[in-house]
Amino acid sequence: MIAVITSIVLSFYIWTNTARYQAGRNIDVTTTDTDKNKIPIDQVISPTQVIWQDGTDQRLIYNNEENISMSIQKVMKDWNISEPKEVFKKDGARYQRIIQQDNAIQLVYPTAISVKTLGYLLDSTDLRRAKDYSFDRIIFTLKNKKDNYIYLANDSNYAVYRAKVKDAVSEPILKLARKTNVDLKVRLNLLKHGVFTFYTEPIKMKTYSYVMSGKKDSEYTTALFDSNSDDLVTSQNENIYTYNYGETKRLISDHNKGELTFYDYTDTSVPKDRLSFFQRGYNKAVNLQNSVSNLRLYNADWGEKELTYREYVEGFPIFKKSQFGSIRIKFSRNGTTEYFLNKVLEVPVPSDQSATTLQSTTSILKGIEKAGYSPNDIQDIQIGYQWESEADNEDVIDLTPTYYIKIDGHWKTYSDWSNESAEEE
Template sequence: MKSRFKFSDILLSVGTFIVFALSIVLWIFIMTNDQYFSRIDQTNNVSQNSRSRRSRIIYNLYLPTSAYGFKNGQPYRLYDAKKNLPLEYIKDLKEVKYKNIREVSSNQKEYEAMLNDPKYLQLTFPNEVSVNLFTKKNLKSTDQTFRRSFISPSNDVLYLGNDKTTTIYRVEIANANFNRLREYAAKSRAKKPVKFVRMKNSYETFYDQPENWRVYSYLTNTQTDSYFVSRLLGTANVTSSNNKKGWTTYSLNYYTKLRVPDTKAGRHDMLYTRYEKQKNLSENDCLIDSVEYVHKLGLSEQDLRYFDTTKDKLSYSNYIEGMPVFMGKHSPQVSTKLTQDTEEVAFSNLELQIPIPFDGQTRTLPATGTVIQRLVNAGLKKTEIQRIIVAYRIEKDHSHDSLVNLIPTYYIKAYDQWKSAQEWEKQDFNKLAVKSQGEGK
């Protein structure tokens, strides 16, 4: 018995050693396998469950960007740096339970009456978003889209509005309490009088008189090419090739590439491309899948918000004091394009890092109607104007290499293109109309 016991002890020790040694070998293999880490890096967000992913999307990127209230029947754009109204609205939605949603009107006059009804506090998204993005369940087989939330005096009912179709949805809700949001809106410090004007397929915010807008300054940061190569392509089996037009292309294989500008070019626009057959996605799926690519880039998302959808392209912009920032000449921070054959992510590696205390600089912009008339006089058809907004363009501050100024500027979307008002005034609209007609065929 004694020798048998010793023999079993030896077998147990040998078995333990083998298991321990095998675990070390497997650990070394995993830790040194770049393809494994690359896949983790590229798919870690996808593996999360639907509820946590949906919550992350709401709180990070899909927030309203403007709020509107009324005083003596006059609509005002509301903003308060200390009480973030859109963020407060999203917090209030966290515990809401959605009981029923139904269409109550698609009449343009009724829609415009609601836009100008003092009973409602409005919060708007830059473009239509999916109802199912927020409801945690499919309320209908079809996924309604909306741009505006109308906060009624009751906490039991919420109204949603689609600018394009002038459709109003009535949503029955439970566990909602918008009282604090209403209180913050009533005490909002920055109020600018506005009116809502129908453009090509949306209602835009018009300022009836010249307005002063603050100029902000930020210290910036740029991530290295290797940072994005590592995140998007991994660190093994990546090749690079230079061409003569100021670009370097990094390739993981024939299907996955990253194009970056040469350092001396002074540009910041990068393009990630992956060729892969895609399934047919719903609008809700496109919104969610697009976010995964934004997370994959590893950019700071503190002020990054959903900005626009044009055909099959979704874009995200930094929002400073409630206004979007164009990082390039007329491009936002990130744009994703998902087609049946490719996934494309165009982005800027320039990031806004540290705000400089406001020094009192302002710019006066003319009334919105004045800008529209200038564009019409320059040859832009009013029926082609899709959006008009006040946004920031980046201007280099020569007092410091990493310092930029954010200059308030009118930006207009027409023919599915964003450009500043000054750029549109110099546009040859005859050539643009011909090109647009050719692309539409």
């Protein structure tokens, strides 16, 4: 009788108040091992450079023990940021003054993102409801108490938007800025194709070595086709393998280059807004490589509906032996196409290489002009890490810093364009 009565009482509470039981059950369902391994979206879509103007110099700062840009972004989640308003656009001189102002911090994204995307990353209702401007930089002053704004700056059209901020204090940001072990003097200059970070003096950078890992084709077909292997039709042409699942999906694997291309002809919807564009790209990227913690969104082409991701070391991009970085995703009415490499950096190992000292950016530009190119030909210039396999062990990758320059749509090292070394003599 006691057991029966107890059962009836418990049943009554469950029937009349299911919320507490459902909440507990939902936690168990959503916290899967797969989700735990996924890189969070605010890490993949995040600033890769922090530039601090301390009242004297403009410097690019980094801390290899704590990701400063991620930490600042975390601080910003506690700020109350209102809807941004346009201040001006298409004014290069005024734009340059904004990005070079004293006592300011800049968070610099590798590519333009949008206001609603920032609102999603910061969990800000006001930003998610705002007009969806695009921007590359977030700028805020640190010592001007009258300037209660953050500024969003767009390098493509020299537009600046500002949003009023409440509940923001500068001390946590300054504390993070002072915790640096990479501190490089820079100047932001406007050239024909946009804003470039100039290193005003020779800089010394570490070299790194990593153990590389890859997957078998069968691991990708299992994840991408979500079907029984008996349904796949496999063909081979020398070292290029093709896997077809009916007429809806295809995977091509080039074993010589370690490059794969996946076609999904069933995914014919094209993102209608920038936030869904970034969200869908993120989901596809982490589905391909869900454990690559240093993967970052590198370039977003809204017109072509194309996203490119690269791996990063110490805030600098890694350039592999492909023109598309680590992952490239393209949406179209005919289906999505995903390009990716079967090469992932897993474990850092001690490097026997000494640090590399690179020339100033001005010296590099002089070398480019000497090789017959005009500064107006340069679409982009940045320091990145060159990926090279060790001669005696192909599973170990050496990463050496150098200048990368984009001309005519192609990224090449400074030495490839000029036949000279980017290193300081």
